[in-house]
Amino acid sequence: MSQILLNINPIAILVHAAIPLTIILVYALVAIWGERKIAGFIQDRLGPMRVGGWHGWAQSIADLLKLIQKEDIIPTDASRFLFKFAPFMMFAASYAAFAVIPFSSAYIGSMVNIGVFYLLAVTSVLTLSVIMAGWASNNKWSLLGGMRSAAQMVSYEVPTIASVLTVVLVAGSLNLMTVTELQAGNDILGFLPNWLIFQNPFLIVAFIIFFISILAESHRVPFDLPESESELVGGYQTEYSGMRWAMFMLAEYADMLLLSLLGATLFFGGWNSPFGDFMGGPLWGFFWFMLKGLLLVIVMMWIRWTLPRYRVDQLMHICWSILIPLSFINLVLTALWEVIF
Amino acid sequence: MLNAVKQSWLTFRSIFTGMGVTIRHFFGKSVTLQYPDEKMELPKGARSRLFVNIDDCIGCNLCARACPVNCIDIETVAATQDVDLGKTSTGNPKRFWLTLFDIDMAKCMYCDLCVHPCPTNCIYMVPEYEYSEYDRINLVYHFSNLEPEMVAEVKVKAELEAEQKKRDREEMMRKKAEEKAKKELEEKKKAAEESKKEDKEEE
Ligand code: SF4
Numbered sequence: 221m222s223q224i225l226l227n228i229n230p231i232a233i234l235v236h237a238a239i240p241l242t243i244i245l246v247y248a249l250v251a252i253w254g255e256r257k258i259a260g261f262i263q264d265r266l267g268p269m270r271v272g273g274w275h276g277w278a279q280s281i282a283d284l285l286k287l288i289q290k291e292d293i294i295p296t297d298a299s300r301f302l303f304k305f306a307p308f309m310m311f312a313a314s315y316a317a318f319a320v321i322p323f324s325s326a327y328i329g330s331m332v333n334i335g336v337f338y339l340l341a342v343t344s345v346l347t348l349s350v351i352m353a354g355w356a357s358n359n360k361w362s363l364l365g366g367m368r369s370a371a372q373m374v375s376y377e378v379p380t381i382a383s384v385l386t387v388v389l390v391a392g393s394l395n396l397m398t399v400t401e402l403q404a405g406n407d408i409l410g411f412l413p414n415w416l417i418f419q420n421p422f423l424i425v426a427f428i429i430f431f432i433s434i435l436a437e438s439h440r441v442p443f444d445l446p447e448s449e450s451e452l453v454g455g456y457q458t459e460y461s462g463m464r465w466a467m468f469m470l471a472e473y474a475d476m477l478l479l480s481l482l483g484a485t486l487f488f489g490g491w492n493s494p495f496g497d498f499m500g501g502p503l504w505g506f507f508w509f510m511l512k513g514l515l516l517v518i519v520m521m522w523i524r525w526t527l528p529r530y531r532v533d534q535l536m537h538i539c540w541s542i543l544i545p546l547s548f549i550n551l552v553l554t555a556l557w558e559v560i561f
Numbered sequence: 562m563l564n565a566v567k568q569s570w571l572t573f574r575s576i577f578t579g580m581g582v583t584i585r586h587f588f589g590k591s592v593t594l595q596y597p598d599e600k601m602e603l604p605k606g607a608r609s610r611l612f613v614n615i616d617d618c619i620g621c622n623l624c625a626r627a628c629p630v631n632c633i634d635i636e637t638v639a640a641t642q643d644v645d646l647g648k649t650s651t652g653n654p655k656r657f658w659l660t661l662f663d664i665d666m667a668k669c670m671y672c673d674l675c676v677h678p679c680p681t682n683c684i685y686m687v688p689e690y691e692y693s694e695y696d697r698i699n700l701v702y703h704f705s706n707l708e709p710e711m712v713a714e715v716k717v718k719a720e721l722e723a724e725q726k727k728r729d730r731e732e733m734m735r736k737k738a739e740e741k742a743k744k745e746l747e748e749k750k751k752a753a754e755e756s757k758k759e760d761k762e763e764e
């Protein structure tokens with residue numbers, strides 16, 4: 221232990237901590253604005269237009285300033301410590317997971333060889349923080365929201381892990397950097413990039429399962445039951461205000477980005493350019509990586525403004541009687557494919 | 562099993578249909594009007610703020626009487642003989658000073674009933690709807706353009722004239738009464754003379 225501590229350079233730690241944080245913060249500001257714009261356009265509106273001049277680009281910044289000024293309300297009967305702690309824990313969970321995401325060929329927070337495992341383990345803490353917030357608020361809506369989300373996240377973790385496992389099976393590595401490096405080049409059918417999703421038909425099924433499960437894991441519509449506004453006020457966030465609420469929002473968006481980036485790494489070649497060596501290199505790699513992740517995020521937003529919400533029983537039905545069996549069958553079939561070819 | 566496949570197929574089909582609809586709207590034109598910057602033209606006959614073209618008003622009080630909520634307050638003073646208030650643009654002669662013409666827009670319910678009776682079409686609605694105020698008293702619109710001194714002056718003048726008229730009338734009445742009395746007296750005299758004559762003839 222002391223050996224490890226001695227080898228750590230504090231400045232390096234700061235830099236490695238700051239890079240994902242900057243990305244998350246900038247992304248959150250843009251994504252919240254973008255989501256409102258997308259919602260507006262889909263509903264034939266314009267969305268925010270006033271703050272900052274061009275299409276209200278500074279709207280999220282203005283909202284952030286407003287949230288900072290708000291009173292930090294803590295209900296009298298709430299469990300104070302847990303109540304205060306929950307939002308930070310939630311953000312910490314999704315932030316910590318960014319350590320193993322390879323942002324470009326030159327940068328990854330931590331080169332651990334169990335990256336995928338670490339990521340899935342750390343994001344499970346999200347469930348805990350949601351229950352924590354729901355329970356500590358001492359409010360029935362919060363509690364119901366927290367319970368729902370716990371059930372949902374625990375259930376949907378299974379198909380997520382099974383579909384990720386399918387990829388790991390094909391790639392033969394738990395390190396996301398290695399998984400990405402495997403996908404370099406354009407060999408499939410002579411022009412398609414070597415992305416895993418093109419490599420074998422079962423991985424397409426795995427991606428569909430993965431995408432549905434990450435929608436549920438990050439509480440996006442049509443699986444936004446934990447915070448269903450129309451039934452549960454705000455779910456586990458009901459009692460939160462000001463910056464603590466903003467932390468939840470930030471964590472949610474960070475989680476969305478994290479899972480989208482994970483999807484981009486596992487199925488769409490991570491930082492690999494779709495044109496082989498053309499537009500390659502670390503910086504372009506970062507660009508391609510973020511582009512792929514953000515496209516998935518945009519699809520998630522697009523779905524959000526299209527579909528209504530599922531009922532709790534439907535949600536559980538989809539997970540336990542369709543996604544989980546399908547993902548396991550898929551896993552076995554992929555294994556067979558790997559053995560045969 | 563087969564059912565589940567069928568269901569899933571249906572689900573995916575409806576999801577993609579829905580997403581197709583939303584993406585079409587995404588690229589479609591938005592219907593938003595950037596309100597304070599651009600405004601919609603009010604349709605013809607829209608009810609909005611009242612306006613009185615006070616130069617054309619003849620003070621007939623018809624609008625005030627038509628108003629169901631009594632929010633029009635009119636006070637008129639008859640013009641004296643020495644002034645000519647002119648004519649309205651519709652050719653009606655003006656005979657009254659409008660010393661007060663207030664419309665309380667806070668009370669007004671935009672029924673449009675005051676607009677139609679006006680003989681000179683001088684009270685009407687203008688396409689103006691942004692006139693909220695912090696104090697309700699500011700919603701009382703004053704349309705009379707007379708200065709307070711002017712109001713006082715015309716009132717005094719009108720009173721004087723009215724008194725003069727009254728006196729004149731009394732004078733006239735008195736004269737008439739005198740004349741009548743004279744006539745009666747003469748008639749009596751005549752009658753008396755005639756009766757005398759008759760008496761004589763009879764004798
Ligand atoms: S619109 Fe109706 S309520 Fe308003 S002043 Fe005219 S008559 Fe009265």
Ligand code: SF4
Pocket residue numbers: 613617618619620621622623624625635678679680681682683684
């Ligand atoms: S009806 Fe017309 S002319 Fe008559 S008092 Fe009203 S505004 Fe004046």
